[in-house]
Amino acid sequence: MLRIANADLSLHSDRTVQSVPPAILGELAAEAGVRFNGDAPWDIQVHDERVYARILNQGSLGFGEAYMDGLWDCDQLDALFHRLLDAEIDEKIDQWTRLRLLGEILRHSLFNLQSSSRAFQVGEHHYDIGNDVFEAMLDPSMSYSCGYWKEATNLAQAQFDKLDLICRKLELQPGERLLEIGCGWGGLAHFAAKHYGVEVVGITVSKEQMQFAQTRCDGLPVTIKLMDYRDLSEQYDKVVSVGMFEHVGPKNYSAYFDVVQRTLKNDGLFLLHTIGGNITSPKTDSWIDKYIFPNGKIPSAKEITASVERRFVIEDWHNFGSDYDRTLMAWWGNFDRAWPNLAEKYGKRFYRMWKYYLLMCAGFFRSGQGQLWQIVLGNRQRPSIYRSVR
Secondary structure (H helix, E strand, O other): OHHHHHOOOOOOOOOOOOOOOOHHHHHHHHHOOOOEOOOOOOOEEEOOOHHHHHHHHHHHHHHHHHHHOOOEEOOOHHHHHHHHHHOOHHHHHHOOOHHHHHHHHHHHHHOOOOOHHHOOHHHHHHHOOOHHHHHHHOOOOOOOOOOOOOOOOOHHHHHHHHHHHHHHHOOOOOOOEEEEEOOOOOHHHHHHHHHHOOEEEEEEOOHHHHHHHHHHOOOOOEEEEEOOHHHOOOOEEEEEEEOOHHHOOHHHHHHHHHHHHHHEEEEEEEEEEEEEEOOOOOOOOHHHHHHOOOOOOOOEHHHHHHHHOOOOEEEEEEEOOHHHHHHHHHHHHHHHHHHHHHHHHHOHHHHHHHHHHHHHHHHHHHOOOEEEEEEEEEOOOOOOOOOOOO
8 A cells, every 4th residue: 555655646736727528528527517627616627638538448447546646636525526426427437438347347246356365455455554544534432434423523422422322222231242343443342341341352354453452452351353254153142343344245245144143142133334335236436446445345235135134133224324424524634634744654645545535435425325324133033122222
């Protein structure tokens, strides 16, 4: 990842090229209320005409890489992506990059991109880039997932409320054993052990996360392991997974829920906290796949329910996707303010990449294409009645 920081940057932010885009791009942009070199804060300011060819030839990947290279700018990237995604311009651009699109679909169809041999790639590529970036961007709990803003007025409170909401939905009781599949930097493990008196076993595919979580949970009944979820075997009273299912992939959904089923006691509960897509798609965003979350795939509701069928009872399904927009904007504000202390280590191209990532995702959730689900599952044999928590 740090190779990005050392790449040559030819930024042209001091000028705008008053060029005319190809007709198809101008028409598509207009459908979303966006113009090239317009006056609105969400308009695209072109510094180099090569932008147009990159978009037409490479779609999302070319658009994002051109931004990283400084070939275009926008005052409000989040507003730009909100408009583009709300008008589904991403799907329409795909029609002009059919060969690349076909390659992406075949790649996801023919290969298991989230196999056990690839399980640690996302940890090495993304989560291990440097804890300093995440400490600067996230709240004190280091929660790298959507906050719950129902009553919160700041990021720290939103994440505290989200962690507490999860524990209440799981009906955690003192002395229970909780398995966390994808424990991040240990925020939930620490919270559940401290506030609910449970013993926690958390697993991660990131060495940086493991070491950080082990340190922060020192003195608490928390064990953090570096391992793939497919290697789990012990049973637990409750199981939780927050922001990890996006790395599982459709070819592994059955295996994933089989693991949860064998690790969860008959009277237990499982909470799945995941980003969800509004449609079932055979591909993932090519720029996100290359630069942010390699081998990732956002599930649809249809894919989840098909995999859960005959395994679990769906006790509760809670969507608060709009809260992710607010969470991402808070992360962006934190990162941007902290950038002077990070700039020398990471470089300008990394800054543009990270800005593009956070604000594109904010627009994704604002458009409604992206959702955030907390799904509570139980075994059919579970004797007690589940009461939904909000």
